[in-house]
Amino acid sequence: MSRHKLVKTLDLDDELDDYDGGGEYDNGGQEAGLSEEDQEYMRRGTIEVRNALPATASHITDKQIQESLWHYYYDVEKAVKYLAATLVAKAAKAPKQENAKVPKVFHNMLQNSTGCLELVTFATFFMDTPWLNIPKDRETLFIAPLHPHGGLLGGSSDGAPKMSKLQALAASRKKKAQEERSSGTTGVERPLSNLQISKESSSRESLSLASSASASTAPQKTASRGFPLRKRKDPNEHERPPKVPPPKKELQLNKAEIPEEDSAVDQAEPSAFANTMFSNTSQTPRQRHDNLSSLTLAANTISTAANPFAGPSPDDIVIAAQSKAAGKGGKGPPKTNRQRRADQIAAGVDAMKLDDTPKAKSKNLDVLAEFENAKSKNAANFVVIGHVDAGKSTLMGRLLYDMKVVDQRTIERYRKEAEKMGKSSFALAWVLDQGSEERARGVTIDIATNKFETRKTSFTILDAPGHRDFIPNMIAGASQADFAVLVIDASIGSFESGLKGQTKEHALLVRSMGVQRIIIAVNKLDTVDWSQERFTEISTQVSAFLTAAGFLSKNITFIPCSGLQGDNITRRSTEKSGSWYQGPTLIEELDKSEPVTRALSKPLRLTIGDIFRGGVQNPLSISGRIEAGSLQIGDALLAQPSSEKCFIKGLEIDHETVDWAVAGQNVTVHLSGIEEQHLKFGDVLCSPSSRIQNVTQFSTKVLAFEFLTPMRIDIHRGRLHAAGRIKELVAVLDKHTGAPIGKKKPRIVKPGLLARVVIELDKPIPLEAPSRVVLRSGGETVAAGLLE
Numbered sequence: 001m002s003r004h005k006l007v008k009t010l011d012l013d014d015e016l017d018d019y020d021g022g023g024e025y026d027n028g029g030q031e032a033g034l035s036e037e038d039q040e041y042m043r044r045g046t047i048e049v050r051n052a053l054p055a056t057a058s059h060i061t062d063k064q065i066q067e068s069l070w071h072y073y074y075d076v077e078k079a080v081k082y083l084a085a086t087l088v089a090k091a092a093k094a095p096k097q098e099n100a101k102v103p104k105v106f107h108n109m110l111q112n113s114t115g116c117l118e119l120v121t122f123a124t125f126f127m128d129t130p131w132l133n134i135p136k137d138r139e140t141l142f143i144a145p146l147h148p149h150g151g152l153l154g155g156s157s158d159g160a161p162k163m164s165k166l167q168a169l170a171a172s173r174k175k176k177a178q179e180e181r182s183s184g185t186t187g188v189e190r191p192l193s194n195l196q197i198s199k200e201s202s203s204r205e206s207l208s209l210a211s212s213a214s215a216s217t218a219p220q221k222t223a224s225r226g227f228p229l230r231k232r233k234d235p236n237e238h239e240r241p242p243k244v245p246p247p248k249k250e251l252q253l254n255k256a257e258i259p260e261e262d263s264a265v266d267q268a269e270p271s272a273f274a275n276t277m278f279s280n281t282s283q284t285p286r287q288r289h290d291n292l293s294s295l296t297l298a299a300n301t302i303s304t305a306a307n308p309f310a311g312p313s314p315d316d317i318v319i320a321a322q323s324k325a326a327g328k329g330g331k332g333p334p335k336t337n338r339q340r341r342a343d344q345i346a347a348g349v350d351a352m353k354l355d356d357t358p359k360a361k362s363k364n365l366d367v368l369a370e371f372e373n374a375k376s377k378n379a380a381n382f383v384v385i386g387h388v389d390a391g392k393s394t395l396m397g398r399l400l401y402d403m404k405v406v407d408q409r410t411i412e413r414y415r416k417e418a419e420k421m422g423k424s425s426f427a428l429a430w431v432l433d434q435g436s437e438e439r440a441r442g443v444t445i446d447i448a449t450n451k452f453e454t455r456k457t458s459f460t461i462l463d464a465p466g467h468r469d470f471i472p473n474m475i476a477g478a479s480q481a482d483f484a485v486l487v488i489d490a491s492i493g494s495f496e497s498g499l500k501g502q503t504k505e506h507a508l509l510v511r512s513m514g515v516q517r518i519i520i521a522v523n524k525l526d527t528v529d530w531s532q533e534r535f536t537e538i539s540t541q542v543s544a545f546l547t548a549a550g551f552l553s554k555n556i557t558f559i560p561c562s563g564l565q566g567d568n569i570t571r572r573s574t575e576k577s578g579s580w581y582q583g584p585t586l587i588e589e590l591d592k593s594e595p596v597t598r599a600l601s602k603p604l605r606l607t608i609g610d611i612f613r614g615g616v617q618n619p620l621s622i623s624g625r626i627e628a629g630s631l632q633i634g635d636a637l638l639a640q641p642s643s644e645k646c647f648i649k650g651l652e653i654d655h656e657t658v659d660w661a662v663a664g665q666n667v668t669v670h671l672s673g674i675e676e677q678h679l680k681f682g683d684v685l686c687s688p689s690s691r692i693q694n695v696t697q698f699s700t701k702v703l704a705f706e707f708l709t710p711m712r713i714d715i716h717r718g719r720l721h722a723a724g725r726i727k728e729l730v731a732v733l734d735k736h737t738g739a740p741i742g743k744k745k746p747r748i749v750k751p752g753l754l755a756r757v758v759i760e761l762d763k764p765i766p767l768e769a770p771s772r773v774v775l776r777s778g779g780e781t782v783a784a785g786l787l788e
């Protein structure tokens with residue numbers, strides 16, 4: 001039978017007849033609403049209650065007994081107790097008085113349901129509830145507050161018998177202020193006079209304010225390591241008369257142009273805040289800084305301008321008293337309010353970084369000439385890619401161990417710790433997987449970098465995570481790589497599943513990001529008894545795929561190995577069954593790396609890979625790879641997209657202090673004149689004279705990995721991730737010539753096709769041709785390509 005038929009056969013009237021309305025019983029006739037069973041209970045209960053009640057309860061009606069029985073679910077004992085306590089005991093008292101205590105609302109409520117409320121009170125109604133029968137000696141004693149609250153928090157203090165000291169203090173200030181105002185002292189003069197910071201308190205402030213005007217001498221480099229120390233303050237500085245800062249524009253205006261309080265109300269000057277928010281947007285960052293600092297000053301001024309609080313606030317008094325009490329024998333006398341205010345201003349100004357003069361003097365080196373003369377080793381970065389658990393970290397751990405970068409003792413320690421976690425096989429991987437989550441999960445999460453050197457080359461390893469969830473981190477690593485090492489798990493089943501998984505995706509990604517050379521480590525060959533057949537099978541399949549992906553055969557090398565056992569990594573395999581391989585070991589193949597061409601003479605581009613605080617006096621530092629150009633200590637930099645200027649205070653390469661660095665090097669830069677909030681991963685540092693532009697739209701030639709339509713996407717360029725959308729599919733392109741083919745503006749681009757698309761970004765980001773970008777959507781890589 002269909003559901004419709006079922007519905008049709010329902011007789012609504014019948015259904016409604018059966019419905020009793022959900023109520024407990026009919027008010028009009030209780031008996032009428034009771035089932036036969038209930039009626040029997042009620043009859044018997046009434047008799048039992050009647051018998052149990054004392055003779056003095058003869059006035060209690062059957063209806064009242066039945067009400068109580070109904071209420072107590074036919075519990076005779078409770079009903080008797082209730083009736084005795086209410087109707088018998090209270091009968092002696094004046095019913096009028098009792099009723100007067102029952103709130104009307106309660107009357108009504110009971111009237112509706114029981115009709116016998118005139119004898120019920122709150123106390124009696126709930127008297128049988130156990131939590132109310134508390135012995136007298138255990139009852140809580142409520143003590144009403146001595147004085148009602150009032151005054152400061154908005155309540156009226158009228159009628160309050162006493163005021164607290166704080167309230168009294170505030171009230172007296174308010175009064176005093178009103179008196180002052182009526183006697184002619186304007187609210188503007190006071191803050192201005194407050195700005196004349198007293199000699200004894202203003203050394204910090206004057207230092208901060210004056211420092212913007214005076215160019216500081218470049219600090220000397222520390223002899224030890226890291227980067228130059230901040231310029232030490234003159235120890236006698238605080239004894240000198242303070243340099244009074246040049247008055248700020250807004251404040252001068254206040255003083256000169258507000259003659260009368262009334263007119264000030266009518267024709268108020270724009271506030272510092274308004275100036276900052278609505279002034280010409282074309283102003284320089286420095287001007288914005290100035291405005292902001294004015295804002296801070298004004299904010300401090302405003303806080304002191306409110307006359308009732310011109311003196312120490314009640315909080316100040318309490319804090320001062322506390323510090324006095326706590327600070328007996330402490331660090332000197334508590335500061336006065338004025339001193340504290342001066343400190344606040346100084347801190348505010350400090351925070352605004354008025355002083356963005358370089359902290360380090362440039363040696364004005366000819367960096368390119370220095371680089372030529374240095375005859376440094378060839379340097380190469382390689383990214384280690386492959387499907388999850390292919391053995392990438394283990395292989396690199398082995399390499400570092402064999403190259404004596406990591407010692408035996410460390411490996412033993414890792415082995416013991418890993419054993420405790422039931423992951424002893426991961427001991428070598430722990431050399432790179434340093435994070436506790438990585439170790440606990442046995443999975444690489446973020447790029448791990450490490451270094452080792454051969455006679456010819458200084459290598460930087462970028463160990464990428466294999467898990468698909470961390471592909472953005474892999475992209476970040478790949479963007480810094482000169483070539484790639486693709487690790488493949490040769491064990492049965494793993495190679496096959498890896499090929500479907502990230503083996504192909506990673507290889508495609510690195511190729512799309514400009515990597516041309518790839519070394520394939522066919523790993524875990526120990527698990528297939530060094531089968532040459534397996535090695536050949538894997539090599540053939542992968543080679544076909546890689547050439548299709550655009551790698552030239554001459555740039556593809558296969559090496560059979562076992563990272564866990566160390567075969568063919570830095571030494572030839574000692575396995576008999578592996579003797580068929582006579583090719584190079586991994587390290588020999590790595591050492592064949594050609595010197596990488598560096599964009600030395602191009603404008604500086606340094607993408608921020610990491611931001612941290614550390615080192616002497618906690619400077620703000622970043623690290624990343626210089627993609628183009630060069631830099632040296634003392635250079636001015638511009639951070640994009642924030643367009644904030646900063647200065648190089650110190651430089652480090654491989655934990656060694658250096659004076660300069662060039663394209664291709666991974667560098668740590670200690671910065672001055674910039675706050676952390678103006679920097680993000682993926683931001684670009686450039687030279688202010690040849691800045692990278694922030695863009696909101698760009699055209700790119702991409703290889704589609706998935707179907708492309710006008711859709712939302714994430715754009716990845718190294719560490720830079722940004723949200724945006726494919727605004728337009730311009731054309732499908734010929735893979736060899738790059739010329740448009742088919743119809744213009746296709747509605748969809750199929751996987752495997754090359755296409756030109758226009759991307760629109762949600763926010764401006766620093767991008768320029770010929771950057772390589774990866775487009776991802778819903779956790780999938782949908783395309784990768786080159787900015788045009």
Ligand SMILES: Nc1nc2c(ncn2[C@@H]2O[C@H](COP(=O)(O)OP(=O)(O)OP(=O)(O)O)[C@@H](O)[C@H]2O)c(=O)[nH]1
Pocket residue numbers: 386387388389390391392393394395425426429442443444445464465466467523524525526527561562563564565
């Ligand atoms: N038998 C054998 N096992 C290996 C070899 N290399 C790695 N393994 C094991 O494979 C597992 C995964 O190794 P990892 O080095 O963490 O793999 P990974 O590719 O770095 O993993 P993700 O970075 O998380 O993708 C560990 O249990 C290793 O001990 C090898 O050559 N032979």
